[in-house]
Amino acid sequence: MPKRLHFAIWLMLVAVFSCEDTIIEDNIRVLVHGSVVDQNAEPITNASIKVYADADAFGADRVLLGEGVSDASGNFNITSLFGPNELFLVDVSSGDQYSTYRYQTNTEEFTPGDLTFNLQTVALKEMTNFTYNIIRESGEGNTLYYRFTYLDANCTEVYEEGALSDSLSYCNTTRVTGSTLDDASPNAENIGFIVPLQSQVEFSYRLNEGEEISEIITINSADYAFQFSY
Structure with a gap:
């Protein structure tokens, strides 16, 4: 058609x-x-x-x-x-x-x-900015694959005939963001997203063809700044 x-x-x-x-x-x-x-x-x-x-x-x-x-x-x-x-x-x-x-x-x-x-x-959960800077210090030819997994605290509850529908509602969903850094784009600077205060963000990364490494970041301050170099 x-x-x-x-x-x-x-x-x-x-x-x-x-x-x-x-x-x-x-x-x-x-x-x-x-x-x-x-x-x-x-x-x-x-x-x-x-x-x-x-x-x-x-x-x-x-x-x-x-x-x-x-x-x-x-x-x-x-x-x-x-x-x-x-x-x-x-x-x-x-x-x-x-x-x-x-x-x-x-x-x-x-x-x-x-x-x-x-x-x-x-x-309602108190929210704060999570800003990250990832800088390459190891020289050309190194590639970093990274992602952040975090909580979206916004909530929609859907009710059908007075009863909560878990299948139609979405609350406290998990969000994922990330990218690949290489010679064309070696750094990720001043990038951010919004997360609940006192929540946890999982940072996962893999350098070149190495094993994936993960760490947990607890957001214990407002306007949290995360720095990482590879």
Whole structure:
């Protein structure tokens, strides 16, 4: 089939499946409540809680239904608009300093009997920058293969008819980044990513055709700087 025909069919499908409107009921309100704490179970004050609805996953307008912040004890109670949509989302965040949390469900298929969404206790992890410099000091002809394995603390929990779906949720997932350093590009300088404070990063490397070596790095300070030479 010609590529242009493929593209035309794809555009038609997008047009067909993205034309739904996000529904908001004028006469229904729901309560979204819970508490926000950090990794030490200490309350997070002024965390942002935003409630959204989206008709589908193909480009319908996402509508902000309600918003608020947590109090001095980390608690929040938000009265929100409501509607039967494919996506009902509650986003919890506290700036770049912390990880994020999302509650997701389908309100076309589920409406809580008491019109209350209880998020219970949401734990956000304090985040920090991990920056690394890998410098070649051994001269030309040496090649280093390296990778970092670390934790992505951001979390999305997906609920189906009020029950948590482990298969659809993704929380505390493992991320891997790395590269190869050789004569064309011998150094990796000022490269970074974001990790939870007090978490562990695994650094693995192999020089030329040697054995792979791994070491564990504990992120025990903000703006952690890692130096390595080969």
